[in-house]
Amino acid sequence: MGKKLKVKTKIDHEKKSSKNVSKELTPAQIEKFQADIAKSQMQLDSRRNKSIKSHARFKLLLLRRRLRDAERKNRALTRKKFGESAAPRQIPRTIENTRENEPTFESNLTKEELEAEKRDETENYFAGEYCPKVLLTASDYPNRYTRMFLTELSTILPNSVMWMRKVTSLRRLSKKCIQAGITDIVDVHQSRKSQLPGSLIHVHLPSGPTIYYKLSSIQFRKEIPRRWLHCNKGNPELILNHFTTTLGRRISRSLAVLFPPQPAFQARQVVTFHNQRDYVFFRRHKYVFRNEGTRAVTREIGPRFTLRIRKIIKGDFTPSPKPSDIEYHFKGFQRLGFLNFVAKNTREKETTFESNLPKEELEAEKRDETENYFAGEYCPKVLLTASDYPNRYTRMFLTELSTILPNSVMWMRKVTSLRRLSKKCIQAGITDIVDVHQSRKSQLPGSLIHVHLPSGPTIYYKLSSIQFRKEIPRRWLHCNKGNPELILNHFTTTLGRRISRSLAVLFPPQPAFQARQVVTFHNQRDYVFFRRHKYVFRNEGTRAVTREIGPRFTLRIRKIIKGDFTPSPKPSDIEYQISRRLAVLFPPQPTFQARQVVTFHNQRDYVFFRRHKYVFRNEGTRAVTREIGPRFTLRVRKIIKGDFTPSPKPSDIEYQWVPHQHEKRKRKFNL
Secondary structure, three states: OOOOOOOOHHHHHHHHHHHHOOOOOOOHHHHHHHHHHHHHHHHHHOOHHHHHHHHEEEEEEEHHHHHHHHHHHOOOOOOOOHOOOOOOOOOOOOOOOOOOOOOOHHHHOOOHHHHHHHHHOOOOHHHOOOOOOEEEEEEOOOOOHHHHHHHHHHHHOOOOOEOOOOOOOOOHHHHEEEHHHHOOOEEEEOOOOOOOOOEEEEOOOOOOOEEEEEEEEEEEEHHHOOOOOOOOOOEEEEEEEEOOHHHHHHHHHHHOOOOOOOOOOOOOOOEEEEEEEEEEEEEEEEEEEEEEOOOOEEOOOOOOOEEEEEEEOOOOOOOOOHHHHEEEEOOOOOOOOOOOOOOOOOOOOOOOHHHOOOHHHHHHOOOOOOOHOOOHHHOEEEEEOOOOOHHHHHHHHHHHHHHHOOOOEEEOOOOOOOOHHHHHHHHOOOOOEEEEOOOOOOOEEEEEEEEEEOOOOEEEEEEEEEHHHHHOOEEEEEEOOOOEEEEEOOOOHHHHHHHHHHHHHHOOOOOOOOOOEEEEEEEHHHHHHHEEEEEEEEEEOOOEEEEEEEOEEEEEEEEEEEOOOOOOOHHHHHEEOOOOOOOOOOOOOOOHHOHHHHHHEEEEEEEEEEEEEEEEOOOEEEEEEEOOOOOEEEEEEEEEEOOOOOOHHHEEEEEOOOOOOHHHHOOOOOO
């Protein structure tokens, strides 16, 4: 048997040489490395062959790695010779050390303010007046995963009792626990999306607070690899890490009162609550001393879970607290103040905002075609119609619109023009026409025209995101007849207020409160979202429960024309029209949250289009891109001044491409 020959390539030689970085580099060698890196980068940009380009990319990464390792070793040798001050250690840039300085940090508060924080409902516990007794319970008839989680919580909390409350309300249970000497209640609720627990309520008795948490990332003890199989009984040691703001310190004190104040060091158990980016991570470990007590070895016991605070209410549990009792309420992307990420309103201030206009201008806005409606002179009558011979989805949409608009009549105009129909409606006393058109791309309705009679305006909308009543989950099956209550939300500019008034004239001015129906038009980023709900009062009128009726759809305004419907309006009658842009095709203010990049790359007079999405990695120091698509290539042929003309004058032709004849060697590029 002969020896198997191995062919060594250039890349294998470079991989082997990259491990040998033991020699110290001089400043001249470092400069040579930097020059080689710049040269490799230029070669990489100029290559077009994929195999050569991948080899050049590997060579560039190899050079950068060797330079980085050599610089690191040079700094280590400098510190060894001249001390730490000669080459200070570099601190990595993380989210934690780039955190904004907040006024509620402990370093920014005086001793008096810090002592005043501690005078809360947990003051008696830290004074050592009592030892906590915890009741672990769950919502009515929990599943086996919730019971498993409660069992593991009972092994964490020493003085805890597990009892299923079933249908007993938490309010009634808290009163009984105060009489029995229970100091805390932990109520676990199952998630609606999965079988695991999804939320947790901690009630501190007798004077509160009540804290609502979201539960996630649960791992039971049996799911943890290399866990400690046996754990000793005893009070664990408690670590509360990185709770630095006023709200964070309040949460840490509420978590501390669940554990006895005096830990049993013989048990050698440590319970950790670590806060990071407003998420509180729970871990439990056991430690053993080795090498005559000079070294400690830790191993996890379990379980693991993550808490996210939702609400803090003063006092013990109340199903419907007063707004003044809500100490903190998490809202969407708003942070606790633990970190530097705060959602900011990035919308630019406009001159037509209501706060920027005097009263005279606001009153002048209301003197338009809808003035008689708001004066209460008439009740609207709406005609619902559609283009010629609509399909069943358009008829379904019109039927659902007729249930929303009380004084509405549905009639198919077929081949009758909208101009002729509007004249007949004026004679019949109809105040508004809603004309629905089918989309060309799908079978659903795609556009809507609202004509206010007799003096206009005529508004063109784009329809999208339609969901019929039967498609909405957990909808209210029956709805009472009556005039609904109307909510017009976030129409803040002059154009927005004009749209809100045109939508309001479709509904009667006096709502029937007995029907308990609410119709909402919510404007967000120039999209008007429609929702319809029904509400019922509970708990003797102190709490309202809402449920959606349907349907759902979204409106996008396209055009506003003065007066009633005209198929070819004059340019002076067009009050507003959404602009279509060329390169200008894109809004001037990008939404950076979308993290999308559109690229037009010119090369040899060919314009290549690409679209990518990028994601930040390594704490924002590196961006990874991936293509979304599509791809296409543009070649400019002709540029003509003015709008489209089938036969332009030679003087109007700004540029015209002429094929190159016998100029292949010396080609001139124009862009």
